[in-house]
Amino acid sequence: MANTAADRDQEYLQVLLKRIQICRQYRPRFGLGQATGLSLKQFQHLYQSDAFYEWFGLDNPLMYAAHKAAGGITSVYRQIGTGCEEVFRQIIQDHLGLAPDQVRWSYTAEYQGRTRKLALDGRITLTDVTNRQTRVEMQNWLRKACAVIGVADEIAGVLKGAVFEVRQGYKSKDSKRQNADIANAATAYAQGYLPVVVMLSSQIDNDIAIRYQHEKWLLLRGVLHGTPWESTYAFCREILGYDLARFFQTYSPAIKANVEDVLRVLLTADE
Numbered sequence: 001m002a003n004t005a006a007d008r009d010q011e012y013l014q015v016l017l018k019r020i021q022i023c024r025q026y027r028p029r030f031g032l033g034q035a036t037g038l039s040l041k042q043f044q045h046l047y048q049s050d051a052f053y054e055w056f057g058l059d060n061p062l063m064y065a066a067h068k069a070a071g072g073i074t075s076v077y078r079q080i081g082t083g084c085e086e087v088f089r090q091i092i093q094d095h096l097g098l099a100p101d102q103v104r105w106s107y108t109a110e111y112q113g114r115t116r117k118l119a120l121d122g123r124i125t126l127t128d129v130t131n132r133q134t135r136v137e138m139q140n141w142l143r144k145a146c147a148v149i150g151v152a153d154e155i156a157g158v159l160k161g162a163v164f165e166v167r168q169g170y171k172s173k174d175s176k177r178q179n180a181d182i183a184n185a186a187t188a189y190a191q192g193y194l195p196v197v198v199m200l201s202s203q204i205d206n207d208i209a210i211r212y213q214h215e216k217w218l219l220l221r222g223v224l225h226g227t228p229w230e231s232t233y234a235f236c237r238e239i240l241g242y243d244l245a246r247f248f249q250t251y252s253p254a255i256k257a258n259v260e261d262v263l264r265v266l267l268t269a270d271e
Contacts, residue, residue, distance in 0.1 A: 008094055009250070012091070013247075013251050015086050016080075018083070020258045021262065023079055024265050040061060040269050043059075043067075044061075065268055068269070072262075076259070081167060081168040084168055085166040088122055088166050089121060091236065091242050091244070095240045096128075096131075096134065096240065097131065102125065107119075107191070120163045120184060121198075123162070123164070124161045124162050137239060141239050142156070145196075145229040146159065148218070148230075151194070155189070162196050162218075163196065164198050165181065165184070169199065169201040170203070173205060181215075181217070195218070196218045196220060197212060197217050197220065200222045220232040220235055232244070
């Protein structure tokens with residue numbers, strides 16, 4: 001466990017950088033389902049053995065670079081999101097004094113005759129928070145958040161905490177993902193938790209935001225100003241006691257350098 005605030009910052013930074021660097025290894029699969037993807041040489045062999053693709057010159061290394069960039073950029077967004085999820089969960093642990101199993105939330109559900117385990121990215125249960133002042137602040141935040149999204153006082157009064165879905169951004173209109181989140185919200189309320197979307201950026205499609213709010217998700221946006229029931233960064237600073245915006249700003253040069261390194265790799269046909 002980190003001993004100082006600086007040590008913790010370094011731990012959080014390394015989580016993010018490790019995730020970003022994973023993207024350097026990305027190679028396109030070209031529909032073959034190979035876990036490791038194809039190298040440039042393998043790609044050219046595949047395309048040169050297909051008369052149609054060879055006639056059109058699709059075995060060109062630039063075509064490989066284009067595929068590599070397209071899939072790789074998606075991987076960058078995904079890994080940044082996963083890294084931020086891990087950091088957010090660690091912040092909850094470190095600053096509320098919780099154990100790893102206390103900050104995780106999952107449940108089982110029947111789907112087409114099979115049992116599936118579903119999970120969100122974080123959890124805070126009021127009774128797990130041992131610091132009395134912090135617990136009271138969290139409880140007050142919970143009640144105000146419920147009022148903001150229109151949850152009845154009778155329900156707000158019996159909620160035992162909140163569960164969190166962390167996203168770096170949300171532009172895709174993937175209905176399957178949305179339907180799963182709506183099911184997650186229903187289960188969260190059934191188990192006594194307020195469902196919260198934690199956005200690290202302000203990038204979310206307005207139609208999606210409206211739908212989630214209608215389903216009584218609290219949507220925290222990645223904006224620097226606002227209340228703890230509107231802004232992710234205000235919530236982290238005022239409720240969790242950690243200035244996440246300061247962390248990102250302080251270590252932005254290191255994060256940017258790593259992202260640029262990955263992008264240079266992804267935008268070439270080189271191995």
